[in-house]
Amino acid sequence: MRAVRIHQYGGTDTLQLEQIDTPKINADDILIKVKAAAINPVDWKIREGYLQEFIPYLLPVTLGWDVAGIVTAVGAQVTEFKVGDEVFSRPDISRDGSYADYISVKADEAVLKSAKLDFAQAAALPLAGITAWQCLVDVGQLSAGQRVLIHAGAGGVGHLAIQIAKAQGATVIATASTANQDLLTQLGADQAVDYTKAPLNEQIEPVDLILDTMGGKVQEQSWALLKKGGMLVSVADQPSEEVAKAHGVKAAFVFIEPSSRILRELNTLVEANQLTPLIEHRFPLEQIAEAHLQSQTGRTRGKIVIEVS
Template structure:
């Protein structure tokens, strides 16, 4: 089969569209998926660069990509919850070979039926970013109706889903982005949009219940001052200081997501009742993966970058 693999860590020139061995089911718990679409997340090029090599000792060559929408080709057990031909989507375990490939083997408890009302291309834009937004705001921060949330980078892959999810929960949603994306982020349901290039968010808002930090660094540091006492700063970039949180009488958390089929089922339901829509900013064929990575690495994409892999 064709796949995009790396044989060593490095820049986008390490991405090789090539023949790779067909993956095989190795346990009762595995399913083989024919990939129709995948998507690009920043973690893909971070892994490509070797930035996670200390944390996850990959053996190379490695197939990148950890979002998929496709069709069940084979199941590992007759007791599987899936049958051949089912349309499914997943954010699989990043410790295994990924989804920039015509076929991928995934544990079936990391897989869910894809939303019925959208295409595979759209569905591939949801799993990793959607699980992340859900885990951070709902599982961790316990965001509730009537509470306020500041979502950094509301126009990004995670942020554009986070804004919609927080809104569907009944929260007051404040999002940062640059001026060119203001109307777009408002269209997702944000109640207040702050252009980070012309205003400091910490000068504009205060007493927020939840900050969802998707940027880290100075943005995380400046976020403490906008929280109300008892509020929570949840980051997906780096663990916020617990000492600082205690000194300010607020809470903090760091989230690094794992596969989660239950959340995928919740996301599919929200899509199918019209409360959530995937946002696709750019589409590429799998062969053009280097261009897709270059775009993601700008840090200024809108929504998700999806990859066409196979025929529906």
Template structure:
């Protein structure tokens, strides 16, 4: 099968289209023929070596951690899936989804939303589960709360806006340009143009801040929280002493792959309560181009690689 692998840390030129064996399907696995794979910032951070200490790997290895496709085999201990099922998943980082086939733990897999394409489904698992973990688990959001979501037009932020609205929260978000109209269409109550407005001058009394950016944005966010509120970060761990100084709480989210959460997200998609935003789409062989765009900040939304036709 074909797979995009790296043989050394470095730039996008390290991405190689290799011929490798189809992976074995373990007792707890489903073997999936991948139709589309998501491209995430974590992918180029791993490729560059920025995550080498936190996530040591053995070369060569296949990149990618979320995808959608068709089950071709199931392990002996697996129930709930069968060959021919259309599925999507956020796999553990050892599996590698920039490939024509992936053997993935069945606990990390869910049936694909029936109302969207494989490419659209492949854009949801990482961002969707990160948003769910941040809001539902870490922040434990409840109806009537007020939340500030940074980067509401991004892959994670757009899901978070919709989850928060579905739970009955008042949502404030930052965006710019065309992203402002987008987040309004997703249900945001208040939208702040971060290019022309200092959000901290306009936002106060938040129960929750979802920080997807870190740095100065995180620092400025403390003043927007009410006493006892919580800042949940996905990009940069908040300093506990900084939270204490602000009279607030903090959490840093590292999202575990959970098929059960994906199943709930899929149900929201099929009910029309969750839109998945796909930015740019590329062929598997063009993964390096996608990485260049992502690292340079020139990508538009969540990028997806087309690996195969829906019916092979």
């Protein structure tokens, strides 16, 4: 089968499209024929070597940890799936990924794909959707009537977070550049904020919860936007507990794990027409380097999908 692997850390020239053996499955695995995968920043951060101390791979490794496809084999212990099922997953990041014709994943990391999603949309949903849900619902405990600020609302996590927050009954404020203001409104944001026009504290009234996907200066500016007792949840930089305490608020950092529970929640929102993944760019597997470069610009609206087969 075809697979995009890296044999060393570095730039896009390390991405090698190769012919390798189809992965074997364990008793609790399913084998998925990959129809579509998606690009996430963690992919090129791993490729560059930024996470090698955190995730010590034995190279070579196949990248990509969003997948949608068709089950072609099931392990001896698997009872919830059968050959021919259409599934999607955010699989274990320590195993070989989805830039390939086939991927082996644990059965409990996958769920049946909603019929309302095509394979590209389904591949766009898992990692970013789990991230948004875990930050807003599991950690942030977002509830109806609360005010939530979502930074980078046009991005991969942000555009899903807006829709999830609206489904929870929250009032949603989202930031983006001038070019993406209309998109924020289309996604359901109650207030679209252009961060290039004026300081955020001049545009935003205090909120109960902030989803920080940016870190750095954006995180620093966010503390003053929280109500007393509010919470900042970041997926970018570990927030300071001391700074949070000084502002009378809470803070949390989230690095997600696979979650079929959350994938089923996302499916429910899709079925209710409350959640639709946005795909701006589609690339064939042969153009994986171009896909990584697009992701590294940080200016993609929604998601980047790899159409494998």
